[in-house]
Structures are given as structure tokens and as C-alpha cells.
Amino acid sequence: PDPRFSAGDPASAIEEFRVMVDAMHDHGIEVILDVVYNHTGEGDHLGPTLSWRGIDNASYYVPKPGQPRFLYDSTGCGNTLRAEHVYVRRLIMDSLRYWVEVMNVDGFRFDLASTLLREQGRVNHQSGWLQMVQQDPVLSGVKLIAEPWDLGYSGYQLGTYPPPWREWNDKYRDVVRRYWNGEFGITGQFATRIAGSSDLFAPGHRRPSSSINYVTSHDGFTLQDLVSYERKHNEANQENGRDGRSVNYSQNCGQEGSSTNPDILAHRDRLKRSLLTTLFVSQGVPMLLGGDDLGRTQQGNNNPYCQDNEISWYDWNLGESNKEQLEFVRELIAFRKDHPSLRRNRFLTGQVEKNGLPDAIWWHPEGHVMRSEDWASTQAFGMWLAAPDMLLICFNPTGEAVRFKLSDEYVWSWGLGWGESTVVAGEDLKGGVASVASQSVLILRVQSSASERGMV
Incomplete structure (x- = not known):
């Protein structure tokens, strides 16, 4: 664990993390770790040497075809970790086992998972790394969630992972947003998504729980910003607007950004409740972005990874509307738990x-x-x-x-x-x-x- 987040001596970070996990387990909460094994923070060939570039560049990174002095980039971060190499696989597997066996986490969400399946430049669902995970006595028993795409050739692989993998369903995200924007002609698509996305997962003999349904995530707008901004506002990132998704299927309900107009606030509140309700009545696994239960805003920034300030922080001083939204989310969760028809293990x-x-x-x-x-x-x-x-x-x-x-x-x-x-x-x-x-x-x-x- 990053010692910067330690409450005491940085040397106690490991024990503090384990205590935190145990406390969550005592309260019925599982811990899923978001892991990024697809690249390192060195950028492209012009970037710094921080990790394995100076040790064994050819083994740890995928070279650009025909130009091995440059790096292949399927991640958008300048380099791609070479998961098909035996030592890179060992590195990843040892790391995963450590987090399960020593730190007691319950599973993983794999960032840009398609990159980990690439062999000879192509996504391979029989890849050596995937088979190692599937048969590993430790890892095969934990929850495995894929972000089923990357930026490389044929990287979009939603619906193609084997059981027991679950997958982030971005088609659910986009269709739900478009439907509540009032877009005409997509009612059938919306029905398919809230019914569990059988078109994506049934062909592989999988269940509705294979779909991780979400309206917002750490990549993109928060729920509050989704109904407050028609376009991204990433000026603080200093990338001249190049970063973050430009197509967000968002709306501002009549005014860009924060507002004191009671009609606009009521409109936004109504839309947030509709989006949240849709999420919790859909077949599949609902994923709620942290802070969406509190009305958290990122001031229109849809890529705040570099913002360690008020843009990305939580404001725990809740106003009356924030408290009402929190209570509404609690009611939704309780309603879902009380009605098994919302949690079916077979497709409708x-x-x-x-x-x-x-x-x-x-x-x-x-x-x-x-x-x-x-x-x-x-x-x-x-x-x-x-x-x-x-x-x-x-x-x-x-x-x-x-x-x-x-x-x-x-x-x-x-x-x-x-x-x-x-x-x-x-x-x-x-x-x-x-x-x-x-x-x-x-x-x-x-x-x-x-x-x-x-x-x-």
C-alpha cells in the first residue's frame, strides 16, 4: 500500500491496510482492488526510466512492430506491459496472490484487461496469462472483473470473457444515459440493457451477474455533473482539452454548471433519481460510483486523475439536498434487497x-x-x-x-x-x-x- 495514506508511521501501512480489510469484512463489505498491470508510468520512448525499462526493456514492454526501438501503445499511456512474457506473468501472478493471501482482498477489477490477453499483438482468450488465472487455486476463487477493452487493434471485447469473469458494461452506461436524455428510438435497447444484456452474455452461457451495470465511474463525470454539464471542463488538467471523453451523453438542465435556480435544481434531482433507480432495478450487478450517493461534483472535470484538490476530494459537509440523496440511495438498496425479482440468476x-x-x-x-x-x-x-x-x-x-x-x-x-x-x-x-x-x-x-x- 502507498505509505502516504497511512494514518501513522508509513512503515505501518501494510498492517493498517489489513486491519481496514478485516473491519470491512466484519461489516459484511468485500474489498475489490482496482489493479493496473497494463502499463507503467514511464510514458513512451521519450519518458523517464522508472521501472523495468532500464533493466530489460525488450522483455517487459511490447515493442512497436517493425520499429523495436519504439514502444507499442494499446493503453494510451505511452507503453504496454508485455503480459505474454513468462517473467511478466510471474510478476503479475505473484502480485495478485500477495493481495489475496497476505492482504485478504476479495477480488480485482483489471484496468484495460484486453492488454493482458494480448499475444503477438492480438487479444487471445486462450492466452497463457488468462489460463494461469483460471486454474490458479488462489485466484480462481476470488471475484474477477474486467474492463473489457483497450486502445489497441480489436481491443473492445465486451461480452467475450469466460466464466466466472464479470465485465464492465459500457453499453449499459451509454444507452441508459441516452434514454434519460430523451433520445427517441432506443427504447428497445434500453429494455435489453435493464434486462441484463442477454445479447452480450447469453451466447457465452453466462448469467446476468456477468454484467457490471453502471451509469458513472471514476472515468468520466460524476452523477451530479452528468446532469449539470453538457460538455467536459478539463482546463485544470492543462492538456488543452485533449483528455477525457468528449461524448458523454450528458445534459445541464438549462444552465451549465452550478445553479441556484429552483426549477433547474428540481429537474436535476428528478433525473438523478431516475438514473439511480434504473441502476438498482436492472438485472445484473449494480456499481455505484463513490460520492454519487452524496451528490459529489468534480466541477465538470471528467478526467481528474491528476487533481489532488477540491476537484477530486469528497466534501463531507452535507447540505440538505445531499442528505436527501443519501437517504434515497439507502431506500433503493433496501428495495433491491427486498425484491428477488430484481436479482435473478437467469435472463428474462x-x-x-x-x-x-x-x-x-x-x-x-x-x-x-x-x-x-x-x-x-x-x-x-x-x-x-x-x-x-x-x-x-x-x-x-x-x-x-x-x-x-x-x-x-x-x-x-x-x-x-x-x-x-x-x-x-x-x-x-x-x-x-x-x-x-x-x-x-x-x-x-x-x-x-x-x-x-x-x-x-
């Missing part, structure tokens, strides 16, 4: 299950099952999860409230929602209409007993 198919009901129905606001032609013309729709517990999750990304006609076979009650959304029951309490506020999510549940319906 629409097929009838043992209880006589399909596992999922896509519901049109007019009160019928979505037809194939509806997907191209409808933005607001519902995901009706019929097993093991019955929920109707209504999504409305439009600028106006949308009325959903509910099935008159059941008595529906409020599950989770906010703002101006309402539910009005029909005759005998069955059916009725739900009004879903603009750019909002409303979750309804079926009342399963007479006592819940107020009959006893």
Missing part, C-alpha cells in the same frame, strides 16, 4: 414459469403488452416482473406526465416513486391508472394479501 425470457406467469412482460402505457411495432414509436413503457415477486416498473423519459393503464386482474399499490406521480385504483381496487411524472420512474407492486388491501 417472457416464458411462463412454474407459477403460471411469464417471468417478464413489457407493458405499454395504453394497457397492453408491447408489440414489435411499439418499440420504435414509444418512449415510456413498463417492465412487469411477474416472478418471484410481482412488480411493475414504469419508465417515463419524456417531458410530460404519462398515464399507464394498469391490468385489472390485480390490486396495485405504491412501491417506490417521487414527485407528482400518482396511482388511482379502479373498481374493487383492481386495475386503475398510474400517472408517471416527466423524466421519472414509478414502481408498483401487487398486493398479495387481504390485510395489505385493507380488507381485514
Whole structure:
């Protein structure tokens, strides 16, 4: 561990880290380490000699084809570690085992994982390094998460890793952002993503838990900035705007940056709640960026790796709106835990299950099952999860409230929602209409007993 983060004597950093991990385990929290084995901090051939360049450059780094005095760069950092070399593999494997056996971590997220699979310049899913991890008695038992791409040839490999690997799903990120921006014609894509991305993972005989769903991460905008800035503001990085993604599918709700306008603040709060709710009702593994539960901002900087200041720090002096957002995230987490239908271990198919009901129905606001032609013309729709517990999750990304006609076979009650959304029951309490506020999510549940319906 970096001794700069030690609370006491830098020499105590190792023991402090182990104590921290043990304390987290005592509270039911696992520790996943983000590891970067794809490059070193030496840059390209013009950079400093800090690591293995001066020891054995040809063994530790991938040379540029046909120009071995230069370095191949699939990482965007000037060099690429040569994971196909036996000694580089040993270095990585020894490091991983140390963090598991000595430091007691529970798994790893591999930055630019495709680079580690490269052999002879190409991504190889039968690579020696991957097979070593798969059969290792220590590492095969921990959680393994890939950032399934790099910047080299054919580096984008989402959905191609073998079990039990999990993968960051950036297609989920982008489609969810675009949907809540109000983009037309992507309702079907949005439904596929919140249903677990079976198009990506089912062909490899994998489960919804293979998808690490996220809306924001340490690479890019925070959630607060996603609804406050239409473009990145990376001037403080002093790279003349070259760094960080330029396409963020973000919006500012009427004013770039911070605002005191109550209408703009209400709009941003509504969008944040919709994005967060989408994340926690999606099939797969939700990943929440640290600080998004608190409304943390990076002042529009979407690549603050070099900012050890207020841009990247947490402000623990929470205002009232920050506290409300924290409480809302707690409610979402509790709701997900309470409803197994949001945590299925098989993909949604629409097929009838043992209880006589399909596992999922896509519901049109007019009160019928979505037809194939509806997907191209409808933005607001519902995901009706019929097993093991019955929920109707209504999504409305439009600028106006949308009325959903509910099935008159059941008595529906409020599950989770906010703002101006309402539910009005029909005759005998069955059916009725739900009004879903603009750019909002409303979750309804079926009342399963007479006592819940107020009959006893």
C-alpha cells in the first residue's frame, strides 16, 4: 500500500491496510482492488526510466512492430506491459496472490484487461496469462472483473470473457444515459440493457451477474455533473482539452454548471433519481460510483486523475439536498434487497414459469403488452416482473406526465416513486391508472394479501 495514506508511521501501512480489510469484512463489505498491470508510468520512448525499462526493456514492454526501438501503445499511456512474457506473468501472478493471501482482498477489477490477453499483438482468450488465472487455486476463487477493452487493434471485447469473469458494461452506461436524455428510438435497447444484456452474455452461457451495470465511474463525470454539464471542463488538467471523453451523453438542465435556480435544481434531482433507480432495478450487478450517493461534483472535470484538490476530494459537509440523496440511495438498496425479482440468476425470457406467469412482460402505457411495432414509436413503457415477486416498473423519459393503464386482474399499490406521480385504483381496487411524472420512474407492486388491501 502507498505509505502516504497511512494514518501513522508509513512503515505501518501494510498492517493498517489489513486491519481496514478485516473491519470491512466484519461489516459484511468485500474489498475489490482496482489493479493496473497494463502499463507503467514511464510514458513512451521519450519518458523517464522508472521501472523495468532500464533493466530489460525488450522483455517487459511490447515493442512497436517493425520499429523495436519504439514502444507499442494499446493503453494510451505511452507503453504496454508485455503480459505474454513468462517473467511478466510471474510478476503479475505473484502480485495478485500477495493481495489475496497476505492482504485478504476479495477480488480485482483489471484496468484495460484486453492488454493482458494480448499475444503477438492480438487479444487471445486462450492466452497463457488468462489460463494461469483460471486454474490458479488462489485466484480462481476470488471475484474477477474486467474492463473489457483497450486502445489497441480489436481491443473492445465486451461480452467475450469466460466464466466466472464479470465485465464492465459500457453499453449499459451509454444507452441508459441516452434514454434519460430523451433520445427517441432506443427504447428497445434500453429494455435489453435493464434486462441484463442477454445479447452480450447469453451466447457465452453466462448469467446476468456477468454484467457490471453502471451509469458513472471514476472515468468520466460524476452523477451530479452528468446532469449539470453538457460538455467536459478539463482546463485544470492543462492538456488543452485533449483528455477525457468528449461524448458523454450528458445534459445541464438549462444552465451549465452550478445553479441556484429552483426549477433547474428540481429537474436535476428528478433525473438523478431516475438514473439511480434504473441502476438498482436492472438485472445484473449494480456499481455505484463513490460520492454519487452524496451528490459529489468534480466541477465538470471528467478526467481528474491528476487533481489532488477540491476537484477530486469528497466534501463531507452535507447540505440538505445531499442528505436527501443519501437517504434515497439507502431506500433503493433496501428495495433491491427486498425484491428477488430484481436479482435473478437467469435472463428474462417472457416464458411462463412454474407459477403460471411469464417471468417478464413489457407493458405499454395504453394497457397492453408491447408489440414489435411499439418499440420504435414509444418512449415510456413498463417492465412487469411477474416472478418471484410481482412488480411493475414504469419508465417515463419524456417531458410530460404519462398515464399507464394498469391490468385489472390485480390490486396495485405504491412501491417506490417521487414527485407528482400518482396511482388511482379502479373498481374493487383492481386495475386503475398510474400517472408517471416527466423524466421519472414509478414502481408498483401487487398486493398479495387481504390485510395489505385493507380488507381485514
